[in-house]
Amino acid sequence: MPTTRQLARLVTIAALLAHSSANAQSSEFTLDDSGDWEQTQAPEPGSDAAIMAEATRLIAEDKPGKASDMLGDWLDKNKRSRNTYIPQAYYLHALARYNNGxxxxxxxxxxxxxxxxxGSEYFLKAVELEYQIGLEYIRGKKRRFLGMRIENARPTGEELIIRTQERVPGSxxxxxxxxxxxDHFYQRRELKLAAEMYSIFRQNFPNSPRVQRAMLREIEANIARFKGPRYDGSGLLDAKLLIEEYQRKFPADAIRSGITEGLMSWIDESAAQQILDTARWYLKVNDEPSARFVxxxxxxxxxxxxxxxxALGIMIEKGWIVFDDVSLTESDDPDSSPSNTETTQPEGVEP
Known part of the structure; x- marks a missing residue:
């Protein structure tokens, strides 16, 4: 059974054969009176069209080495000219090299x-093949070094995928x-880069059906960036704002899943723990006014x-919260009533 990559190669080669045939006016066939195919047109032997057709045939027959050598020689002779076959030759040469490892x-x-x-019709094909190579690199494929695949190619793959977005924006x-x-950054736990990339996705493709998934992943990445009360908590604020936006855009899903409510509670507790840690530090250095304020x-x-x-327990222990005694009876204040009795407010905590 063919692998996914082999199927992709077959589709690419089939499209390439069809295009090469039409563009180069290579072999054409028609049905004769007996119902057999009869060749009616072929490129002139030795012509550029014939070389392109032959290279395409070699690639289709899984002989990329021969195709690469043939196209390499042709490009050495013609790449500085204005030959209209140059883009096609470059693409076929690249495809032959790719298939040859x-x-x-x-x-x-x-x-x-x-x-x-x-402006060439091979521009998009070139971008697509670069993208395919980039995917293979970020998924673990190594570059060759001294004949062995031992060199890390992940940074190259990331750069190629970024270039893909720059060269065909909006596609x-x-x-x-x-x-x-x-997703690559998220899986590698490069959470800051992942959050930024999901944000870029939402900005560039606001109508994509994958926006909801990108938003949830961005929220999760920002939350996961928080390492504890003693570390930067800016990611928590970003996540909180995103959750509020998610609830506005996808209210039904937010209510049904309950995920945003749970995340919001966790964010609230984490932010509070960070403030509490700051207050403890002020107490440690005997800066009680600052600790009380925090x-x-x-x-x-x-x-x-x-x-x-x-925090309330600490403030009560320190005597920073005092409850006023306003327990007046009706005999002490004949004008008192439930409607005008003031609620006791602990001092030290603003309403």
């Missing part, structure tokens, strides 16, 4: 098409490249957290 060298041919022939290929790169802010901003309960 020399994908890094194929990149030089592909870059020649992309940089020097952006389905760019959308796929953006999501694959974001603890009061914690209780005010995150009242439903365990950290707020602990």
């Amino acid at each position: 020399r994908e890094y060298k194929a990149l030089f041919d592909l870059e020649s098409i992309i940089v020097d022939y952006p 389905e290929l760019a959308e796929e490249a953006a999501m694959n790169l974001a 603890l009061a802010r914690l209780v005010r901003r995150h009242p439903a957290t365990d950290a707020a309960d602990e």
Whole structure:
């Protein structure tokens, strides 16, 4: 059974054969009176069209080495000319090298098409093949060094996928490249890069059906970046804002899954613990006014957290919260009533 890569190669070669035949006016066949195919047209032997057709045939027959040698010789003679077959030759040369396990060298041919022939019909094909090479590199394929695949090619792969987005912006290929790169960073736990890439995806493809998934992944990446109360908590703020945006854009999913509610509670508790850790540091250095201020802010901003309960305990122990005694009876104040009796407010915590 053919592998996914083999099937992809077959599709690429089939399309290439069809295009090469039409463009180069190579072999054409018609049905004769007996119902057999009869060749009616073929490229002139030795012509550029014949060389392209022969190279295509060799690639299709899984003889990329011979095709690469033939096209390399042709390019050496013609690459500085204005020959109209140059973009096709570069692409066929790149495809032959790729199929021969020399994908890094194929990149030089592909870059020649992309940089020097952006208006060519082979431009998109070159970008697609570069993207395919980039995917293989970020998924673990090594570059050759001294005849062995031992050199890390991941940075090269990441760069190729970024270039794909730059060269065909707004396209389905760019959308796929953006999501694959974001997922790559997420799987490697490069969470800051992952969050940035998911954000870029949402900005560049706001109408994509994958926006919801990108937003959830961005939230998760920002939350996972938080290492504890003693570290930078900016990712928590970003995640909180994103959760609020997610609830506005996808209210039904947010309610049904309950994921945003759970994440919001975790974020609230984590932010409160970070403030509590700051207050403890002030207490450690005997800066009680600052500690009192920070603890009061914690209780005010995150009242439903365990950290707020602990903060209240510290403030009561320090005597920073005092409850006023306003237990007047009706005999003491004949005008008193439930409607005008003031609620007791602990001092030290702003309402």
